[in-house]
Amino acid sequence: MPPPELILFYVLATGTLVAAAVMLLPSTGRNPIHSAIALIAAFFCLAGLYAQLSAHLLTALQIIVYAGAIMVLFTFVIMLLNLTPADMREPRFAWWKVAGGVLGLFVFGKLATVITLATGGEQPINLADPMNTPLGSVRDVGRMMYTTNLVAFELASVLLLVAAVGAVVLAKKKLDYVDAPEPSPARTHLHRNVPAGTVLPHGADADPPASHGAHH
Amino acid sequence: MTVIPLGHFLLLAAMLFGIGLAGVLTRRNVLVLLMSIELMLNAVNLTLLAFARYRGWTDGHVFAFFVIAVAAAEAAVGLAMVLAVFRLKRTVFVDDLRLLKR
Known part of the structure; x- marks a missing residue:
């Protein structure tokens, strides 16, 4: 009977791998x-693995930031795009798909070789030993972050601010100066419902010129 | 008494990285591409945390924290770009975005 920690590790590892594979499978x-939901499951399993490594702060961050914020952002964008089945067609089989899978396997094989060589003869250390106290608590990580890595921490906050502003600037609708002289009620119709070239009231074109030829 | 060898965590992280890499190379939906990149970042985080636990370094936790921060910024900007491109070209496939190829 293997020890319970090892059983838990295998359960979480299997869950992570299955969820990651489901994310990639072309059918699902x-x-x-579907990929987003599978990835959320993978992130929750990874949070359990972080907890096994006694990384308390990172476990909480994994659930709050990754499974919470980032994946909610993904699902919101997927819903905003409102994809039709025609928008989701993807080539079923192509040579670069095989090549990509082989390359992924190759990289894993190389990494596995190195890991096995490096950790093969290693004696397992006793993690319950007081000499090996876990260091992942909020106090330990916070002390490290606010003393040694203070500059990097402040730079990370600047990076997040810039990213937030950039995301707003990139994603906001630019309806006013693309083709309509003044905001017209006709533009509120989604242009996919209007045939291309239809002249709407106020002289607004149904389509911005850049989207010609991109219709399916 | 420890029961999980360090190599287990590292091998799992390598598998996740390989899956993420295969996803980036085989899928053409830009949303799934971004998700695969997030998976690869998580594999790296798992490696950092495993080494931090087994070697007694706190630096791994700090580094993983910064990886999460950068991943959040990358997801926000990347998804905003996906939205902008979709408004312009009505496609989420990277193969359809080849304006620089002519």
Whole structure:
């Protein structure tokens, strides 16, 4: 009977791998929302693995930031795009798909060789020993972050601020100066419902010129 | 008494990284591409935390924290770009975005 920690590790590892594989499978992954849900499951399993490594702060951050904020952002964007089945078609088989899978396997094989060589003869250390106290608590990580890595921490906050501003600037609708002289009620119709070239009231074109030829 | 060898965590992280890499190379939906990148970042985080636990370094936790911060910024900007490109071209496939190829 293996020890319970090892059983828990194997359960969490299997869950992570299965969820990650489900994310990639073409049958389930054709709709990106299925991939997003599978990835959320993988992130929760990874949070359990972080907890096994006694990384308390990172476990909380994994659930709050990754499974919470980032994946909610993904699902919101998927819902905002409102993809039709025609938008989700993907080539079923192509030579670069095989090549990509082989390359992924190759990289894993190389990494596995190195890991096995490096950790093969290693004696397992006693993690319950007081000499090996866990260091992942909020106090330990916070002390490290606010003393040694203070500059990097402040730079990370600046990076997040810039990213937030950049995301707003990139994603906001630019309806006013693309083709309409003044905000017209006709523009509120989604242009996919209007045939291309239809002249709407106020002289607004149904389509911005850049989207010609991109219709399916 | 420890029961999980360090190599277990590292091998799992390598598998996740390989899956993420295969996803980036085989899928053409830009949303799934971004998700695969997030998976690869998580594999790196798992490696950092495993070494931090088994070697007694707190630096791994700090580094993983910064990886999460950068991943959040990358996801926000990347998804905003996906939205902008989708408004312009009505596609989420990277193969359709080849304006620089002519």
